[in-house]
Amino acid sequence: MATLKNIIPILMLFFPVATYSQKDVWTVPPEKAAKVNPLEIKPKNLTVGKNIFSRNCVACHGAKADGQGLIQSASFLTDTFQKQTDGAIFHKMVTGRNKMPPFGSVLKDDEVWSVINYLRVLVNPSVLPPPKDIRIELAASEETHSLTAFLTTADSVRVPLGEVDVHYYIKRDFGLMRFGEISNYTSEKGKVTVSFPDGIIGDDQGNVTVLARIENDFLYKNNESAVVLRWGSLLVTEDAKFNERTLWGSRSKSPVWLLILANGILAGVWGVILYILYNLFRIKKAGKIFIK
């Protein structure tokens, strides 16, 4: 009897929890769940997956993929998640539910599969060899306004490295601006070329800093190379506007009319106050004369 008495409240505790999670289950039709991932777990498509993840998923699922982004979403690190088939995850990503957007129209099938591969590697990094050092050189061509990155091994032999994704950036005041394609793979000669975009504003001499980066790669460590080019248009600052006397200007730039008006009123009122204080002084003096 006593055990029954103990069990009932415990059961009652589980009841709402059970119904809750029941409602929350995201069922995938068996034929969809059975779909097979056509991609192997290879560094190249892992890089694609990681790039997509950091661009499209981090905001909600968090940088650690634990579901703690700007909103509460789902963790990819749990056993329950990882036990699902690739096909099931594919279906969920493509169709979406509630706040999880459907990515079917945004990502190609291969891209979805490569994200799934990346999610698998996240909890099981040992399937990959440790990343190696890489050397990167960046050269600019004045004629074609283009930039070429040259990737080789970091040792003295300098073997050109093909099939490596390079990301290009332009340095701005508050961060980096990406340009080129989302992925720019090197050729067998270890080279990849992108053209410099038009209409970039540089500093007051037209200088811009361009970066080429190896990042999010599973075979190589992060590395970058930078060049400064005079390819930007000149930066024109409107200092003259800032030096005008305006209502939004700084303390020393208040409009003249305001200075005259405000100080005029102040002088007038405080003049009267001073006059009254002076009268008080005269009253005091008049009293003294009377006593004498």
Place this chain on the structure above:
Amino acid sequence: MTDLYRKDEEIKKEQFQELLSDLTRPLNHTSLTFKIWTGFLLLLAAGAGFMYFRQVQQGLGTTNMRDIASWGLYVSNFVFLIAVSLVGSLITAILKLSNVRWATPLTRISEIIAVAALISALLIIVVDMGRPDRLWHIAVFGRLQSPIVWDIITVNTYLVLSLLLLYLPLIPDLARLGSFMSHKPAWQRKMYKILSLGWQGTGDQLKLLEKSVAVLMVIIIPVAFSIHTVTSWLFASTLRPGWDSTIFGPYFVAGAFMVGAAAVIVVMYLIRREYSYKQYLTDHHFDMIGKLLVLTSLVYLYFNLNEYMVPGYKMKSGESAHILGLFKGEFAIMFWLVQTVGLILPIILLVFKPFRKPRPLLIISLIIVVGAFLKRYLIVTPTLLHPFLPVQNYPESFAHYHPTFSELVITSGSFAIMALVVTVFIRFFPIIPICETAHEKGIDQETINNQ
């Protein structure tokens, strides 16, 4: 019989003597009620002091002001106190300059209310600051283009003018006190002596004093208008629903005269009761200031009609959320209570003479004062909760504002400090002008001087 033979001069002398002992009664007499009242105020002020200490230690997190409603009870209270302070200029300057005789016994009451409200307002606005230790930055870095700087300048200027207008007419009374209060401790007699500036009531002195008071009364009116107009511009010069209005200045000034008159009635009533001043603060005085209250309330009602009718008719998309929140949303109950019970009902009642008798008038005035406080709250906070620019990704709790216990204690403490200033003043200075009352009773300067 004997009166016939006595010289007119002697009768006058006796009259003045009586007046003097009547009007200095509060200085000599401390009842139990007075002591309990003062103790109560000190307790409230101490509670507020403690809570403020905590607030300085832990930061403004002890309030419920957050990113969206960044102005709450404190700023509402500031606007309310500034409004109350305007009554000083209404009664002492405007009525006096228009030769309204019945206002004489009310001048000092209204002036000390003005000074006390200003002191309290200056305190509460420092309380609202997250970093009060940086107050001096306003002097060093403040921009003349900012209405906040104008506000600081005008409020302090008005405080100085109010103190002068309180002090100047007090000088002749102080001279009488110096000789009349011989049983008081030495420091107190010395204080009267220093403050009375060696007043002898000579022709020269009288002329100087009269001239100075006249100049003061004229200059204080535009300054009084400007302080509340500038306070209203703190709101009106920003682009927000409910504040984006061109009539905010006169709207605030009108409301200020109404609540100020009500505040004077409350203090008048308490003084009349505590010191049995039935013959100085007569039913006639209550009747007249009651009429003044109807007038100011009607003007304020007119402004309210403009302020809510016109935007309510247009329902501009950006403003409608705010207006509907007042008319039938989150703030509807408070809004309609303030408009009906706090404004329309008092006007209807006060039109009838029986309601302008002291006691009913007191109750109506108390309702008006509470309503006016809530009105300031309705002006400040709901607007902040409906910004024009959409806000997103903020915690649900930021969408509403309910003052914390700490805010409530500090706010009541600010009222206590205001009441304390008035109380202490009554304890040390004649609250009803002695010499001015004597003049109005026809007692000549010579009798006053020779007493």
